[in-house]
Amino acid sequence: MKVSVILGHPYPKSFNHAIAVAVVDTLQGNGHDVLFHDLYVEYFDPVIRGEELVTDCSEDRLVRVHCMEIREADGIIIIHPNWWGQPPAILKGWVDRVLREHVAYRFAEEDDGSGLPIGLLKAKAAIVFNTSNTPGERENSVFGDPLERIWRDCIFDFCGVKNYHRRMFRTIAGSTMQKRETWLQEARETVMMCFPQSDQ
Numbered sequence: 001m002k003v004s005v006i007l008g009h010p011y012p013k014s015f016n017h018a019i020a021v022a023v024v025d026t027l028q029g030n031g032h033d034v035l036f037h038d039l040y041v042e043y044f045d046p047v048i049r050g051e052e053l054v055t056d057c058s059e060d061r062l063v064r065v066h067c068m069e070i071r072e073a074d075g076i077i078i079i080h081p082n083w084w085g086q087p088p089a090i091l092k093g094w095v096d097r098v099l100r101e102h103v104a105y106r107f108a109e110e111d112d113g114s115g116l117p118i119g120l121l122k123a124k125a126a127i128v129f130n131t132s133n134t135p136g137e138r139e140n141s142v143f144g145d146p147l148e149r150i151w152r153d154c155i156f157d158f159c160g161v162k163n164y165h166r167r168m169f170r171t172i173a174g175s176t177m178q179k180r181e182t183w184l185q186e187a188r189e190t191v192m193m194c195f196p197q198s199d200q
């Protein structure tokens with residue numbers, strides 16, 4: 001299977017990077033074709049400009065590559081920290097520019113865009129790995145876990161990916177190496193479950 005892995009974190013020694021390494025290793029170990037993108041390393045430009053907004057296509061070569069890959073991906077894995085209840089801006093811009101109409105979703109011909117979207121992503125499964133410092137009880141009761149609504153409902157369900165898994169690793173601040181290794185093992189197991197050994 002072709003699996004797109006998108007990382008949105010600027011610091012190479014972060015726990016997010018450790019998750020990305022574990023994810024990519026596990027996928028490759030299972031024989032999958034991994035399309036890995038570290039958005040900061042490749043200087044992904046998150047700003048959508050007027051011309052791109054009103055056309056069906058981007059002049060940005062990298063955006064075109066991302067659009068092509070995500071359309072073809074059999075699986076998608078997103079990795080990022082919780083920043084103000086949202087993905088980092090670089091990843092938000094990736095969503096704006098890559099998961100665009102006619103790539104990730106479309107509307108029926110007679111629909112002016114206010115109706116129900118038709119998902120175009122063919123990915124059989126999507127996983128989101130997040131990290132944060134807020135304890136779960138406070139995250140749910142005070143903030144309402146906005147990342148769950150964003151990824152599950154606003155993005156993956158909208159684009160037709162129903163088989164969705166998300167894991168928020170918390171709290172990163174003050175966590176021991178042992179705890180982090182347990183979390184990395186959990187990430188590997190989730191990847192194994194969603195993307196088992198390839199037949200080819």
Ligand SMILES: Cc1cc2nc3c(=O)[nH]c(=O)nc-3n(C[C@H](O)[C@H](O)[C@H](O)COP(=O)(O)O)c2cc1C
Nearest residue numbers: 014015016017081082083084085131132133134172
């Ligand atoms: C700009 C910024 C905003 C943040 N906002 C939140 C937040 O809203 N909720 C939260 O629990 N943690 C927040 N954090 C903490 C990060 O989620 C935490 O540092 C990160 O998940 C740790 O993983 P890492 O070591 O891979 O960076 C924020 C951190 C930064 C830098």
